[in-house]
Amino acid sequence: xxxxxxxxxxxxxxxxxxxPAFAALNILACEPEWASLAKELGGxxxxxxxxxxxxxxPHRIEARPSLIARARSAxxxxxxxxxxxxxxxxxxxxxxxxxxxxPGQPGHFEAAAQVALIEVPTRVDRSMGDVHPAGNPHLHLDxxxxxxxxxxxxxxxxxxxxxxxxxxxxxxxxxxxxxSQATARWQKEAAPLKGMPVVVYHKDNSYLVKWLGLREVxxxxxxxxxxxxxAHLSDLLAQLGKDPAKAVLRSTxxxxxxxxxxxxxxxxxxxxxxxxxGGTEKAKDLFGLYDDTIARLLAAQK
Amino acid sequence: MVKAPxxxxxxALMLAAxxxxxxxxxxxxxxxxxxDEMKALQRSYEERMQALEKxxxxxxxxxxxxxxxxxxxxxxxxxASTALPAAAQPTPAPxxxxxVPAQNAFNxxxxxxxxxxxxxxxxxxxxxxxxGFVPSGGEVGPPPRSFGLGExxxxxxxxxxxxxxxxxxxxxxxxxxxxxxxxxxxxxxLPQGLTLKGGRFLSGIGYQNEIHQHAWDFQDxxxxxxxxxxxxxxxxxxxxRWVAPTPxxxxxxxxxxxxxxxxxxxxxxxxxxSAALFAHVGGDIGESYAWRTGVSYLRxxxxxxxxxxxxxxxAAVTNSFTGRSRVWIVDGVLKWSPNGNSTYTNVKLQGExxxxxxxxxxxxxxxxxxxxxxxxxxxSGWYAQSVYQFLPRWRVGYxxxxxxxxxxxxxxxxxxxxxxxxxxALAVHNPTRNTAMLDFNPSEFSRLRLxxxxxxxxxxxxxxxxxxxxxxxxxxxxxxxx
Ligand SMILES: [Zn+2]
Numbered sequence: 001x002x003x004x005x006x007x008x009x010x011x012x013x014x015x016x017x018x019x020p021a022f023a024a025l026n027i028l029a030c031e032p033e034w035a036s037l038a039k040e041l042g043g044x045x046x047x048x049x050x051x052x053x054x055x056x057x058p059h060r061i062e063a064r065p066s067l068i069a070r071a072r073s074a075x076x077x078x079x080x081x082x083x084x085x086x087x088x089x090x091x092x093x094x095x096x097x098x099x100x101x102x103p104g105q106p107g108h109f110e111a112a113a114q115v116a117l118i119e120v121p122t123r124v125d126r127s128m129g130d131v132h133p134a135g136n137p138h139l140h141l142d143x144x145x146x147x148x149x150x151x152x153x154x155x156x157x158x159x160x161x162x163x164x165x166x167x168x169x170x171x172x173x174x175x176x177x178x179x180s181q182a183t184a185r186w187q188k189e190a191a192p193l194k195g196m197p198v199v200v201y202h203k204d205n206s207y208l209v210k211w212l213g214l215r216e217v218x219x220x221x222x223x224x225x226x227x228x229x230x231a232h233l234s235d236l237l238a239q240l241g242k243d244p245a246k247a248v249l250r251s252t253x254x255x256x257x258x259x260x261x262x263x264x265x266x267x268x269x270x271x272x273x274x275x276x277x278g279g280t281e282k283a284k285d286l287f288g289l290y291d292d293t294i295a296r297l298l299a300a301q302k
Numbered sequence: 303m304v305k306a307p308x309x310x311x312x313x314a315l316m317l318a319a320x321x322x323x324x325x326x327x328x329x330x331x332x333x334x335x336x337x338d339e340m341k342a343l344q345r346s347y348e349e350r351m352q353a354l355e356k357x358x359x360x361x362x363x364x365x366x367x368x369x370x371x372x373x374x375x376x377x378x379x380x381x382a383s384t385a386l387p388a389a390a391q392p393t394p395a396p397x398x399x400x401x402v403p404a405q406n407a408f409n410x411x412x413x414x415x416x417x418x419x420x421x422x423x424x425x426x427x428x429x430x431x432x433x434g435f436v437p438s439g440g441e442v443g444p445p446p447r448s449f450g451l452g453e454x455x456x457x458x459x460x461x462x463x464x465x466x467x468x469x470x471x472x473x474x475x476x477x478x479x480x481x482x483x484x485x486x487x488x489x490x491x492l493p494q495g496l497t498l499k500g501g502r503f504l505s506g507i508g509y510q511n512e513i514h515q516h517a518w519d520f521q522d523x524x525x526x527x528x529x530x531x532x533x534x535x536x537x538x539x540x541x542x543r544w545v546a547p548t549p550x551x552x553x554x555x556x557x558x559x560x561x562x563x564x565x566x567x568x569x570x571x572x573x574x575x576s577a578a579l580f581a582h583v584g585g586d587i588g589e590s591y592a593w594r595t596g597v598s599y600l601r602x603x604x605x606x607x608x609x610x611x612x613x614x615x616x617a618a619v620t621n622s623f624t625g626r627s628r629v630w631i632v633d634g635v636l637k638w639s640p641n642g643n644s645t646y647t648n649v650k651l652q653g654e655x656x657x658x659x660x661x662x663x664x665x666x667x668x669x670x671x672x673x674x675x676x677x678x679x680x681x682s683g684w685y686a687q688s689v690y691q692f693l694p695r696w697r698v699g700y701x702x703x704x705x706x707x708x709x710x711x712x713x714x715x716x717x718x719x720x721x722x723x724x725x726x727a728l729a730v731h732n733p734t735r736n737t738a739m740l741d742f743n744p745s746e747f748s749r750l751r752l753x754x755x756x757x758x759x760x761x762x763x764x765x766x767x768x769x770x771x772x773x774x775x776x777x778x779x780x781x782x783x784x
Contacts, residue, residue, distance in 0.1 A: 053589065055641035062637070062644065062784050064592040065551030065584025072495050072545045086779045094467065094488065095783075097495035097545045104464065126747060130779075226745055227694040255646050255694075
């Protein structure tokens with residue numbers, strides 16, 4: 001009796017866990033770019049949700065109850081790190097009661113730990129604005145960084161879900177192959193952008209500017225994290241009179257008004273860049289994000 | 303295992319090969335990139351490290367020769383991405399360092415809050431009383447007139463080890479007294495969504511109770527908090543919370559503690575002097591709305607909890623209460639921001655309803671007449687407030703407070719041993735208050751606030767208050783709860 005009952009239980013367990021709809025890994029990504037990457041690397045073996053959207057400023061998210069609920073059930077939390085999410089991710093960790101995603105656990109992944117950050121300040125002082133003390137965390141706009149993060153993230157997923165390890169590694173390999181082909185294509189397409197002078201909003205496009213060899217001639221924020229002021233914008237206009245820019249760049253989540261103010265007066269286009277996956281109609285995944293970003297920059301340059 | 307060094311050398315070669323093609327004018331950032339790559343790979347691939355070292359040396363030598371310091375060529379960076387698929391071959395890699403080291407290595411994160419006020423009030427703040435309610439003896443009422451220093455807060459937090467997190471919030475009062483606001487440990491490794499907290503902490507009851515004073519939307523606490531909890535409720539004890547594994551946020555919590563603070567008092571007994579239960583539910587409505595609501599229950603016992611009053615003849619008396627008190631709270635908060643982006647504009651609606659009962663023995667004029675009989679209070683109160691950020695740096699807010707004296711059954715008055723005039727603090731009065739505020743936030747770390755209030759806490763008198771307040775946060779970026 002007992003053995004047959006045990007057998008039935010084991011069979012039921014096996015059946016339940018073997019159901020194809022069962023997602024082995026629950027992943028909470030702090031930003032849409034990492035949600036998209038996790039989907040690429042995990043396929044149908046993972047259940048991915050993004051804590052933020054492209055419409056939201058990743059610096060200023062609140063630890064909403066819905067996010068705490070999602071953090072509670074996550075096996076893996078994938079964040080940018082480098083203090084980008086310092087105002088909210090620590091609360092998700094401390095209030096969710098989920099031991100797996102605590103700092104230092106395998107279930108806590110930080111993209112910034114996988115790459116060399118740029119713009120690391122030599123002196124950190126808040127009189128300089130809300131500087132990112134560990135360096136610029138908006139690292140996903142350099143394709144080489146995405147490749148580095150993908151390599152590490154794929155391996156992390158394989159570690160956490162050993163049963164599917166081969167699958168994660170295979171999908172990571174395939175992603176990196178497609179990614180490096182796409183990178184080569186983007187570099188060819190974006191060649192005419194080299195040296196293009198641009199005004200940025202925040203330092204969130206710095207990696208893109210550096211990768212494409214654009215020339216940043218000014219920023220709408222007077223200091224990092226501080227909203228544009230009329231005084232600063234008029235200084236910027238005067239400066240653009242001497243050293244003209246070809247476009248004003250902003251991300252989807254930025255206020256369009258300061259960019260349009262400068263664009264109209266300097267007679268240059270204001271270009272909204274998707275910044276992350278979901279930022280525009282075409283930025284459906286990481287590939288679309290880069291395709292659309294480059295297409296918009298090329299259109300502005302003409 | 304024999305194959306590993308061979309494979310590693312092959313990878314090293316592949317990494318090194320494209321370099322030669324692009325390395326005509328290596329810039330400083332390129333060198334930095336190679337240096338960082340080295341650091342990351344050091345642990346697992348000794349061989350590759352040596353190859354990279356050679357690359358670095360070569361590049362440095364060439365950089366020294368090169369006169370021009372051209373901007374980094376985009377093409378030069380493709381080597382990393384094209385070479386990476388090779389590096390991604392399945393290898394039993396160790397768990398990578400998962401976080402960029404933050405703050406000062408193992409030192410606790412330290413932050414400091416500086417606050418101060420300038421106040422004009424039409425009534426003397428030293429005589430502040432909420433008529434109709436037992437004085438709590440807590441930090442209630444408006445700040446002192448003229449310039450006044452607020453509470454300075456010093457916050458230390460860090461993980462103790464893989465199992466606990468610790469925090470200390472010390473408050474430096476303007477009268478030079480140092481007090482411990484919070485000093486607790488919290489588990490980070492319990493399974494099943496459980497968190498245990500121990501030490502002194504702000505109780506999980508209500509909504510505003512767990513929010514630190516410097517993060518409040520008005521300078522002072524709602525009247526209901528002042529009347530029923532002495533401003534806010536601190537526990538010295540244990541708290542267990544559980545977050546349910548559901549898509550909707552569900553949190554249940556319970557606390558047992560000493561219950562030394564109002565409405566309890568130090569009862570010098572073994573066992574818990576207070577117990578609290580709370581349940582919170584929350585979620586999103588679309589992308590633009592987030593909400594949370596909850597119910598809470600607090601039970602405390604008091605022994606010889608005293609307050610000072612004047613009797614009908616105008617003489618100072620001290621009255622004391624021994625018994626139990628229960629508080630129920632229903633709270634709710636709703637936040638709106640366009641597409642969930644609160645940077646430019648957002649609205650916050652918040653309200654809480656309190657019911658409080660006290661039952662026990664009440665001694666009138668402890669040192670003199672010392673008449674003891676029963677006391678039964680069944681009172682209630684609520685507040686509702688809204689704050690609207692209409693421009694990136696500007697917020698405006700309004701709050702309405704109301705308290706209902708409800709049932710006040712004083713045994714010695716019913717028996718005729720004393721009259722209600724002997725209890726001016728408990729005079730028949732239903733306090734209300736209207737408060738408006740405007741604040742300007744130069745950055746996320748500083749706030750300047752103007753607050754106007756018409757406070758009818760006292761019987762037959764309106765206290766018109768004008769307050770200017772500054773709040774500055776120094777140190778690591780604080781994370782504020784929802
Ligand atoms: Zn930033």
